[in-house]
Amino acid sequence: VVTIVATYYISKDYDRLLSFVKGFVKHEYISKIVEIREIFYECFFKFSVGYLWLFLITFAELSIGFFVLGFRKVLSLAILIAILDLMPVLGTGTVLIPWAIIELILGNTGRGIGLLVLFVVNELIRQFAEPKILGKSLDIHPIITLVLIYAAIALFGLKGLLLIPILVALIGAVDMKNILK
Numbered sequence: 001v002v003t004i005v006a007t008y009y010i011s012k013d014y015d016r017l018l019s020f021v022k023g024f025v026k027h028e029y030i031s032k033i034v035e036i037r038e039i040f041y042e043c044f045f046k047f048s049v050g051y052l053w054l055f056l057i058t059f060a061e062l063s064i065g066f067f068v069l070g071f072r073k074v075l076s077l078a079i080l081i082a083i084l085d086l087m088p089v090l091g092t093g094t095v096l097i098p099w100a101i102i103e104l105i106l107g108n109t110g111r112g113i114g115l116l117v118l119f120v121v122n123e124l125i126r127q128f129a130e131p132k133i134l135g136k137s138l139d140i141h142p143i144i145t146l147v148l149i150y151a152a153i154a155l156f157g158l159k160g161l162l163l164i165p166i167l168v169a170l171i172g173a174v175d176m177k178n179i180l181k
Helices: 002-012 014-022 027-069 074-085 093-105 109-138 142-173 176-180
Strands: none
Touching (some): 027 074, 074 093, 109 142
8 A cells, every 4th residue: 555655656646756856966976877877777678578589489389299299289389388387496397297297197298298308308408508599689698697597596695686687787887986976
């Protein structure tokens, strides 16, 4: 409730509030803050484009795999599982591994093994593609991106995964010496 009320008042009197805050901050700091905000939005956009590419790669892999395995509604299944793959905790294994086990229990050995192979192939490609794609989109070396991804997940969970690569790109893009003057 407090968030909704605060959002209402901020949006209603945004210009007046902004003028009030600018009265306490030096002009040169305001231009730096605007510059940092623009760089942050650019980095966030690049980060989003990188994950869009990962989504499309996963979608293509799953679509082809499901088609080869003879499943119906290939595109719907591939989209849903590719969306889950964007979430670090869930991923494709949340669906493919239990599904493969069920297929094996039901006696559909070919489909069960096929789903497990599809999972392994998807994970291998994802492990190689993710640092490369995200690193390229954020102008960070893939090794640094890989280290950041694992460190961010270990230290901060999902929040860290989303924020640390963007913050590193932001720090790299902004001349920190000029900001701290």
